[in-house]
Amino acid sequence: MLAHLTESTTCGASRQMKTFIVSTTLLSLVYILILFALRETLQGPPLVPTLEIHPSQERSTDIRPPQDGDIEIRPQQERITDILPPQEKFTDILPPQDADIEIRSQQETITEIRPPQEGNTKIRQPQESSSEIHSLPGTSAKDTKPAWTFGDLAPSSSWQFDAQALKEVRDITVKLNLKEGLQRNRVGNFTKSKKDKIPKIGHHDTCALVGNGGVILGSQCGEEIDSNDFVIRIDVPVIHGHENDVGKRTDMVITNMKTVKRMHESSHFENRSQDVYENRMKSLSGAYLVADKSVLQEIEEVAETYRLSLIVLHRTERIRTGTGAIASEIAKMNGLPRMHGLPSTGLITVLMSTIFCDHTHMYGFFPFTTDAKNNSIPYHYYPGDYVNPPLHHTTGSHNMDREYDFFRDLHRRGILKMHVGPSGE
CATH class of the missing domain: 1.20.5 (Single alpha-helices involved in coiled-coils or other helix-helix interfaces)
Structure with a gap:
């Protein structure tokens, strides 16, 4: 068990x-x-x-x-x-399409002519023309009236032509004796002929004297200027691009010696694109060219270089030096101080016009570089003339302030009419 x-x-x-x-x-x-x-x-x-x-x-x-x-x-x-061609990265801005490369190629071409898009204006920006360099706030050479304020610098707004006052002045200015003081010559590319007579200046009802002051920018005075019987300009100015303000027509150009010497030097530039005077002179074809006799040789060479036919009225010493005494006589008659020094080209032009013009209109005569509110005004309405504004309005032997007051007094007395500002004023 x-x-x-x-x-x-x-x-x-x-x-x-x-x-x-x-x-x-x-x-x-x-x-x-x-x-x-x-x-x-x-x-x-x-x-x-x-x-x-x-x-x-x-x-x-x-x-x-x-x-x-x-x-x-x-x-x-x-x-x-990583191993595909770089072109595939374009899918970030353009969906893949047939013939994708051709489409993008066309797109790049279009961006060169279409208006700048947001973000690329720093890369592609339209350049400004020379005619737009002096555009100022509140002004435009084509569309907008200037915003300058002239105050006490402006000529009197109440004006009425006075034939008797003009006669009194003309009795003094005829002493210039233009028949002998302006000797006529043809220079440049023309065929000499006994029948080819040089036309006389004649006598005119209305004349426009066009100065080069920047005050004329945006004035829209072009049509008003061209409507006159005779148009006079000073020192071979730029017209193209400024027609709305300064007009198109030219019947006479009055120059000083410095302008002729600069023009002569410019005509010898090997780089023709640097010559600013050739196109200016061609735009003045058919007009009288008034200059000192001492520079007649330079004018002949310029006309030959530019292949122009010019009618030259060269001033004798009497007109160049005697104009100051005549201006002083007129100033004294009106209770103004005596004129000192050599007269400017503008003053010579004004006194000459009282001899062969019954109604003289002045445009672009304003020697100041600021208006009554200290807004900047270009000394000249066009760039590239190598002329600096006057120091204290006195250029060498010229007193521009005194001359401007002299012009305003002629305006006040109804002898001529000054236009400072927009057309119609």
Whole structure:
């Protein structure tokens, strides 16, 4: 009985031991599988297969062109743009289309002629013409009336022509004796003929004297100036681009010696684009050119260089030096101070016009570089003339302030009419 119990106990213990060993083994396997699964989860799929097929696959595009099968293995071709031609980057601003290159080429051409778009005005900006250099705030040479204020500098607003006052002045200015003081010559490209007589200046009802002062910018006086019977300009000015303000017609140009010498020097420039006077002179074709006799040789050479035919009225010394005495006589008659020094070209022009013009209108005569409110006014309405504004309005032997007061007095007395500001004023 005891032996049977002992055998039963031993068998039971043996079965328990086997069960424990099997259980332990199974748990160990489960634990190993769990560890293996965790390892796979944390480290991702093994890289060995990829490395065996494409070594350094992830950076292959940096060192070699794509190989067969390469695109299939790399996920979604994330860096395919690294090896495509640069033109594909245009897809940022233009969707891909057929003949894409041709379309973009046309687009670049169009941007050269269309108005500047936002963001590219610093790259492509229309250049200003020489006629726009003196545009000022509140002014425009074409459309807008100037915003200058002249105050006490303006001529009298109440004006009425006085024929008797003009006669009194003319009785003095005829002493200039233009018939002898202006000697007529033809120079340049023309055919000499006994029948080819030089026309006389004649006598005119209305004359426009056009000065070069910047005050004429934006005045819109062009048509008004051209409506006169005779148009006189000073010192070979620029007309093209300023027709709305200064008109188109020219019947006479009165120059000083410095202008002729600059023009003569300019005509010899090898680089013809630097010569600012050739086009100016051609625009004055058919007009009288009044200049000092001392520069007649320079004028002849200029006319030959430019292939122009000019009618030159060269002033004798009597007109150049005698004008000051005549101006002083007129000033004294009107109770003004005596005129000192040599007269300016503008003063000579005004006194000459009283001889052969019945109604004289002055435009662009304003020697000041600021208005009554200290707004800047260009000394000349056109650039490139190499003339600096006068210092204290006195240029060498000229007194521009005194001459301006002299003109305003002639205006006040109804001998001539000054126009300072917009057309119609």
